[in-house]
Amino acid sequence: xxxxxxxxxxxxxxxxxxxxxxxxxxxxxxxxxxxxxxxxxxxxxxxxxxxxxxxxxxxxxxxxxxxxxxxxxxxxxxxxxxxxxxxxxxxxxxxxxxxxxxxxxxxxxxxxxxxxxxxxxxxxxxxxxxxxxxxxxxxxxxxxxxxxxxxxxxxxxxxxxxxxxxxxxxxxxxxxxxxxxxxxxxxxxxxxxxxxxxxxxxxxxxxxxxxxxxxxxxxxxxxxxxxxxxxxxxxxxxxxxxxxxxxxxxxxxxxxxxxxxxxxxxxxxxxxxxxxxxxxxxxxxxxxxxxxxxxxxxxxxxxxxxxxxxxxxxxxxxxxxxxxxxxxxxxxxxxxxxxxxxxxxxxxxxxxxxxxxxxxxxxxxxxxxxxxxxxxxxxxxxxxxxxxxxxxxxxxxxxxxxxxxxxxxxxxxxxxxxxxxxxxxxxxxxxxxxxxxxxxxxxxxxxxxxxxxxxxxxxxxxxxxxxxxxxxxxxxxxxxxxxxxxxxxxxxxxxxxxxxxxxxxxxxxxxxxxxxxxxxxxxxxxxxxxxxxxxxxxxxxxxxxxxxxxxxxxxxxxxxxxxxxxxxxxxxxxxxxxxxxxxxxxxxxxxxxxxxxxxxxxxxxxxxxxxxxxxxxxxxxxxxxxxxxxxxxxxxxxxxxxxxxxxxxxxxxxxxxxxxxxxxxxxxxxxxxxxxxxxxxxxxxxxxxxxxxxxxxxxxxxxxxxxxxxxxxxxxxxxxxxxxxxxxxxxxxxxxxxxxxxx
Numbered sequence: 001x002x003x004x005x006x007x008x009x010x011x012x013x014x015x016x017x018x019x020x021x022x023x024x025x026x027x028x029x030x031x032x033x034x035x036x037x038x039x040x041x042x043x044x045x046x047x048x049x050x051x052x053x054x055x056x057x058x059x060x061x062x063x064x065x066x067x068x069x070x071x072x073x074x075x076x077x078x079x080x081x082x083x084x085x086x087x088x089x090x091x092x093x094x095x096x097x098x099x100x101x102x103x104x105x106x107x108x109x110x111x112x113x114x115x116x117x118x119x120x121x122x123x124x125x126x127x128x129x130x131x132x133x134x135x136x137x138x139x140x141x142x143x144x145x146x147x148x149x150x151x152x153x154x155x156x157x158x159x160x161x162x163x164x165x166x167x168x169x170x171x172x173x174x175x176x177x178x179x180x181x182x183x184x185x186x187x188x189x190x191x192x193x194x195x196x197x198x199x200x201x202x203x204x205x206x207x208x209x210x211x212x213x214x215x216x217x218x219x220x221x222x223x224x225x226x227x228x229x230x231x232x233x234x235x236x237x238x239x240x241x242x243x244x245x246x247x248x249x250x251x252x253x254x255x256x257x258x259x260x261x262x263x264x265x266x267x268x269x270x271x272x273x274x275x276x277x278x279x280x281x282x283x284x285x286x287x288x289x290x291x292x293x294x295x296x297x298x299x300x301x302x303x304x305x306x307x308x309x310x311x312x313x314x315x316x317x318x319x320x321x322x323x324x325x326x327x328x329x330x331x332x333x334x335x336x337x338x339x340x341x342x343x344x345x346x347x348x349x350x351x352x353x354x355x356x357x358x359x360x361x362x363x364x365x366x367x368x369x370x371x372x373x374x375x376x377x378x379x380x381x382x383x384x385x386x387x388x389x390x391x392x393x394x395x396x397x398x399x400x401x402x403x404x405x406x407x408x409x410x411x412x413x414x415x416x417x418x419x420x421x422x423x424x425x426x427x428x429x430x431x432x433x434x435x436x437x438x439x440x441x442x443x444x445x446x447x448x449x450x451x452x453x454x455x456x457x458x459x460x461x462x463x464x465x466x467x468x469x470x471x472x473x474x475x476x477x478x479x480x481x482x483x484x485x486x487x488x489x490x491x492x493x494x495x496x497x498x499x500x501x502x503x504x505x506x507x508x509x510x511x512x513x514x515x516x517x518x519x520x521x522x523x524x525x526x527x528x529x530x531x532x533x534x535x536x537x538x539x540x541x542x543x544x545x546x547x548x549x550x551x552x553x554x555x556x557x558x559x560x561x562x563x564x565x566x567x568x569x570x571x572x573x574x575x576x577x578x579x580x581x582x583x584x585x586x587x588x589x590x591x592x593x594x595x596x597x598x599x600x601x602x603x604x605x606x607x608x609x610x611x612x613x614x615x616x617x618x619x620x621x622x623x624x625x626x627x628x629x630x631x632x633x634x635x636x637x638x639x640x641x642x643x644x645x646x647x648x649x650x651x652x653x654x655x656x657x658x659x660x661x662x663x664x665x666x667x668x669x670x671x672x673x674x675x676x677x678x679x680x681x682x683x684x685x686x687x688x689x690x691x692x693x694x695x696x697x698x699x700x701x702x703x704x705x706x707x708x709x710x711x712x713x714x715x716x717x718x719x720x721x722x723x724x725x726x727x728x729x730x731x732x733x734x735x736x737x738x739x740x741x742x743x
Contacts, residue, residue, distance in 0.1 A: 014223050043064070044065075059096045108178075135384065176188075186252050230377075245272060260334050263347075275318060284411060320416060366411050448514070537576070569613075624662055641655075679704055701736050
């Protein structure tokens with residue numbers, strides 16, 4: 001009443017949470033805080049070269065790197081803690097052998113071992129149980145870390161604070177042979193890698209809760225009422241992906257004439273699918289669900305969810321191995337005048353791109369191993385989220401053949417025959433020398449990505465209107481709300497007995513596409529008369545269907561239509577201008593001037609970059625599909641940008657409105673231009689010769705010399721009270737001095 005919430009309606013857990021937060025400095029509830037980011041880094045590099053004979057040389061290289069990033073927790077306020085104590089270690093050993101098999105044949109053999117270790121360590125803060133949340137389970141051996149996100153207000157804890165450990169090891173052997181025979185230079189070789197990753201994660205074992213503005217139009221208002229948008233919890237998990245890689249190639253560089261050189265080759269790199277050391281992989285298919293197929297490996301798994309060992313699953317890899325990956329490439333270089341002053345180059349090739357193993361980390365969160373459960377707007381709210389849930393709180397869960405599968409579990413699903421992405425690339429360039437010192441060039445570069453991997457929601461909630469209805473025997477005065485998302489999910493409506501076990505389904509999708517076209521023009525002045533200059537300008541445009549990262553985003557705004565997410569790439573920067581120059585002082589005849597002024601080099605770099613394209617989202621599940629992350633609002637004004645760019649408001653909030661319930665907004669994906677940047681860096685250096693083999697180099701460097709403010713993209717979530725505002729900027733002016741002794 002009166003736009004105020006009665007204190008009698010306040011959530012007890014929310015009140016306990018506020019006691020753990022810093023006191024506001026004014027009646028508006030403003031809290032100001034800062035945090036220090038520290039880092040300590042050490043690197044050791046060693047190399048040995050040995051000439052075994054006139055035909056054979058050997059080398060060995062070892063590198064060790066250590067990076068320690070202490071937590072930014074100030075010791076008082078929980079909201080300052082955004083990162084745990086992190087420790088990273090990396091070691092690499094490379095051995096090489098180069099051998100002359102003949103006067104025109106060189107063999108190069110390389111063997112590499114790479115090892116990395118990363119740890120996140122943390123201290124005790126508090127858990128939801130400490131706030132009075134009922135029926136809450138927290139692993140007793142874990143440090144107490146909450147994960148509470150209140151939209152437009154604050155974040156208390158995150159997955160970045162949760163402890164974890166991971167390591168990876170890569171073994172690599174490669175061999176390359178170069179053979180010069182007449183007009184041909186033939187190259188062929190092979191490359192083999194074996195990669196291992198071991199991860200222990202507890203990121204969701206302590207639960208994560210989010211409060212949006214769904215009920216009160218304010219995140220803080222929803223918090224005080226205890227009206228959670230989502231409650232997410234999972235089990236402690238481990239992940240042991242492994243992968244073999246094998247690639248071979250054959251190429252020939254043929255000098256057809258004195259003016260024409262042709263290069264052609266082919267690469268064969270079959271996709272040897274990743275697998276988990278402990279066989280932790282599942283697959284879901286709609287036809288299996290429709291047929292009622294049940295697993296014999298995990299007897300309580302719902303229909304449609306099968307595992308290695310079940311008859312329809314023909315392999316125990318993440319995906320099927322794909323052998324026929326042949327990638328041809330061809331190119332030419334032509335000298336029209338035959339005088340070496342002009343060159344025309346053209347090339348085309350196919351390149352395969354395989355996902356990294358870290359992209360499959362989400363597989364560990366599926367039941368029965370991770371058993372991640374997401375409760376949308378639970379009836380018991382913040383104080384008792386498991387109230388009314390079938391079976392109550394299912395955690396902790398044991399993993400065995402008779403494991404329990406909790407209702408509304410999140411399924412991360414890899415289709416059995418997911419196809420791997422590849423890229424068609426082509427280019428055409430012309431270079432021309434002008435005079436003795438100048439070189440100009442124009443280059444066209446294009447590419448087309450096929451089977452680009454992305455994410456699609458496989459079990460969205462179905463909008464059933466806003467009138468009253470009965471779903472599976474339960475009467476609802478309003479048929480479609482965020483509170484009955486689970487009951488309206490597609491699989492539950494089709495088969496309530498089996499569909500109730502499925503919550504959100506994160507499907508791997510191989511149907512994405514991507515296109516890039518760019519024009520690069522450059523002018524270069526080679527060293528001469530004390531001045532060198534290099535300048536280039538790029539106009540480019542990139543279009544795709546999404547964020548291009550498997551399992552790392554929420555999929556399309558419309559779960560059934562991938563193309564609804566098509567727009568400018570996240571990385572699209574339409575204009576990019578760079579200018580770099582170095583001026584070297586001359587050799588003065590006067591002894592005093594020579595001592596003071598000769599040998600100085602003054603360099604500068606100017607970079608002007610247009611902004612990236614912003615993806616404005618509603619922040620709410622207005623379509624009532626249970627897929628809120630990519631839903632976009634309606635654009636109601638022609639110009640979405642704020643007219644006055646002197647302040648911190650970049651996007652005009654009045655240009656947008658939330659769409660009606662059950663509908664999607666009319667705003668396209670990633671089509672609002674963000675702020676660009678201008679950076680000027682300079683350096684001044686001189687080398688002082690002390691003795692014949694000893695010298696000292698003096699260097700002064702400045703970054704962002706004019707201290708120009710280069711904003712970071714603004715908040716793009718409409719429901720957030722900082723929507724459209726620029727909250728951070730890139731680095732200010734930084735200057736540094738250095739001395740280097742060379743001996």
